[in-house]
Amino acid sequence: MSYSINELAKLAGISARTLRYYDKQGLLKARRNPENNYRYYEESEVDQLQKILFLKLFDLPLEQIKQVMQTSPETQYQVLRNQRSKLVAQQQYLGDLIKNLDKTLATMKGETQMTDTEKFATLKKEMISKNEKQYGTEIREKYGDAQIDLSNQKFSSxxxxxxxxxxxxxxxxxxxxxxxxxxxxxxxxxxxxxxxxxxxxxxxxxxxxxxxxxxxxxxxxxxxxxxxxxxxxxxxxxxxxxxxxxxxxxxxxx
Missing domain, CATH: 1.10.490 (Globin-like)
Incomplete structure (x- = not known):
């Protein structure tokens, strides 16, 4: 299925101006109608845009996204898999945070008790999460996932x-x-x-x-x-x- 620039913008929830910018930057090149020179997009460009918008959600700069999009499909797949792993870790972190907060509230009402270890577990997880969000990509590229995971485990303990x-x-x-x-x-x-x-x-x-x-x-x-x-x-x-x-x-x- 083919889409005009306005149709694709509406479908993706972004502006036509953004698509024109991506085109200009060589991030997502539009096709051109030979009769009127209007931009249009086919299924392959739709798939590319979906990947681009996913990568943008992970706060990657456009230049880095462009580099990823110029790699092989296998490499793009691995990049998205790595991002998925980070999302799962974040989901687990938020789940633990909610549990710890619920227990803190219950403790404040006298319904249960928390150990000193439990009291500081959330604080340490918050510090790890903040560090991962700010510098995770860079330090993992420099030291590898295994070393960073071990470091996070030690900090948690x-x-x-x-x-x-x-x-x-x-x-x-x-x-x-x-x-x-x-x-x-x-x-x-x-x-x-x-x-x-x-x-x-x-x-x-x-x-x-x-x-x-x-x-x-x-x-x-x-x-x-x-x-x-x-x-x-x-x-x-x-x-x-x-x-x-x-x-x-x-x-x-x-």
């Missing part, structure tokens, strides 16, 4: 004291980095102290055997290559060079 220590380390790193930027000499004792804090931070959440100087350096590359990390450290320290400073320290001592 942290005790109340270990979780408090993790939060303390996070705050200390940002405080030390903010103060260190005033001196900017990574060879000073403050530089080594900051490195030690960051290494301890990683050892707290990375699975046993994952840490190495090379892995530490690889992570520091993300701090400057990914603007989200750079903005995080800039916002936390008030210094736009904070991520670069932390990377330089890690590369010097790791």
């Amino acid at each position: 942290l005790s109340e004291n270990e979780l408090a220590h993790f939060k303390k380390l996070t705050a200390e790193i940002l405080t030390e980095l903010k103060n260190f930027n005033k001196t900017a000499d990574i060879k000073q004792a403050a530089g080594k102290h900051l490195f030690d804090l960051h290494k301890e931070y990683l050892l707290t959440i990375w699975p046993k055997g994952q840490y190495s100087g090379e892995a530490h350096k690889k992570l520091s590359q993300m701090y400057v290559c990914d603007p989200r990390f750079s903005k995080y450290y800039e916002a936390a320290t008030g210094n736009p060079e904070a991520a670069k400073t932390l990377k330089a320290i890690i590369e010097y001592y790791a």
Whole structure:
């Protein structure tokens, strides 16, 4: 079945302007009627648009979606399978969150009791979910699903004291980095102290055997290559060079 640009836009719930933009960007090329040069779309373009809109739901940038759409059908299938796995994990997370919240409400009414482990389980899952949403694609590409899953499992198993220590380390790193930027000499004792804090931070959440100087350096590359990390450290320290400073320290001592 053939669709005009307006018909396909209505079917997909998007604007004709969006379809024209996709055409211009080479993301979804329309066919042209030889008689009037109007755009139209066949079944293959409809299937492509469905995949594009699915990938957009996963917050992938258009350039990355374009790259995926230029790969083989097998690769596209695997990308969508991976996204499905993430959705299933998110569904399980939300189910656990609802159960934990229901138990919290019941505890508040005196109908049941929660262990200390149960009280903090939801908090840890929320932190994992937030991290996956923000950086999951990048860190999984860099370290692999197996390593990230193990890291999430270890974080989930942290005790109340270990979780408090993790939060303390996070705050200390940002405080030390903010103060260190005033001196900017990574060879000073403050530089080594900051490195030690960051290494301890990683050892707290990375699975046993994952840490190495090379892995530490690889992570520091993300701090400057990914603007989200750079903005995080800039916002936390008030210094736009904070991520670069932390990377330089890690590369010097790791």
